[in-house]
Amino acid sequence: MASPSAKKWKPSEIREQLLKVSAALDALNTERKALLLLFKGYEGWLSLYGNEPEESESGDAVS
Secondary structure, eight states: OTTTTTTOOHHHHHHHHHHHHHHHHHHHHHHHHHHHHHHHHHHHHHHHHHHSSOOOOOBBBBO
8 A cells, every 4th residue: 555655656757767767777788798898808818818927038927
C-alpha cells in the first residue's frame, strides 16, 4: 500500500528519468568497452613479450 506522502509520477517525469538512466548506462557501457579493449591489448602485449624483464648486454634489467 502506498503511503499518503508517496509522489505521483507524471508520464513526462518518468520519461525524463528513464532518459537520464539510459544516458548513464550508455556512459558506463562505453567505459566498460574501453577498459575491455585496454585489457585485451595488455593480454596481447604479454603474449608477445611475456612478463619477465629483458636483460641488456651489461646484464642489467631494462625497464
